[in-house]
Amino acid sequence: MENKVVLITGGSSGIGKSIGTFLSAKGCKVYGTARNPHNYPDFDAFELVQLDVKDTDSVQNAVKQVITKAGRLDVLINNAGVGITGPIEETPHEEILNVFDTNFHGPVHMMKAVLPQMRKQGGGTIINITSIAGYMGLPYRGFYSATKGALGLITEALRMEVKDFGVTVTNIAPGDFATNIAAGRYHAPVLDGSAYEDKYAQTINAINDDVDSAGDPIQVAKAVYKIIQQDKPKVHNPVGAFMQKFSLKLKSILPDKVYEKLLINHYKL
Known part of the structure; x- marks a missing residue:
């Protein structure tokens, strides 16, 4: 494990930071990413490089920077992502495009970007951080479920x-963990008089309750290791x-239909 070079997208906080800190302690050389590393002047868990996963030039530059510094790239962890909630009918299309650009097109x-280097060196590992929500269409989280x-x-x-x-590709699907994703999540507004007003507001409250009781993201870090x-x-x-x-x-x-009924009952729909 010592000296294995790891690149983690979205490494400045939450699950990404937990993974990077844990792997660094295990002897890996970790590079995390942030759209604006200068916003984290006191960050010292591992090195941060500039990266916007929606910008292909930024992606290529970040990968090249890591390979130039480290000489290789053994592990890519696609962790950067955003949340979104809202009725499918009422969610603005620009927000739909944004969540797909970040959660799906970004990892792609x-x-x-990393596969040419992994082929050249004869191997590597790609871990995509998906979500348990990606295995089912959740009410008022349909677009998030779709991206994952x-x-x-x-x-x-x-x-x-x-x-x-020699390249291995796999995914880790986390459930609810105590991260800052809720703070950055796009919530379509609860519209007065909307046909979805009461049920959507009720579901947002249930989602927030789940986040408040969420587990420690170190569990995801251990799964990565x-x-x-x-x-x-x-x-x-x-x-x-x-x-x-x-x-x-x-x-x-x-x-x-039985499984759907379980979800309906869970969200009190």
Whole structure:
């Protein structure tokens, strides 16, 4: 594990910072990213490089900078992401585009940027941070579920395409963890008189309650560490509370309408 070079998008806070701090303590050379590293003058957990995952020039420059400094790139962790809530009918389209650009297109840009180097050096690991929400369409979080679900499917496809190059691709699907994603999440406004007004407001309260009782993101960091030590990690790696992970098992065995009824009951819809 010593001297393994790791690049983490969105490494300045939350899950990304926890992963980077944990891996640094294990002997990895970690580079995190932030759109504006100068906004973190006291950050000393590991080195931050400038990166906007929505900007392909920024992506290429950041990857080149890490390879120039370290001579190689062993692990990419696609962690940068944004949240979004709102009725599908009422969510502004520019916000839909933004969440897809950040949560889906951004990781794709990153994977395309690092693969030439990983092929050249004969191997590497790509870990996409998806979400348990990506395995199901959650009410009033449909666009977030869609971005994470799409990233999970790309993970499955790319994994098969690059296996002969010694590159491993997998995902970690966290449940709810205590991070600052809620502060940066886009909430479509609760509109007075909207057909969704009461149910949407009720669901936002339930989402916030889940975040308030969320777990420690160090669990995700430990899952990352376990994966990068494995030769053949699983495709899907859910991490979270028992009931959140159990919900995936239920979805795989229950009839669709029965599972839908469970979600309706959970959100009191």
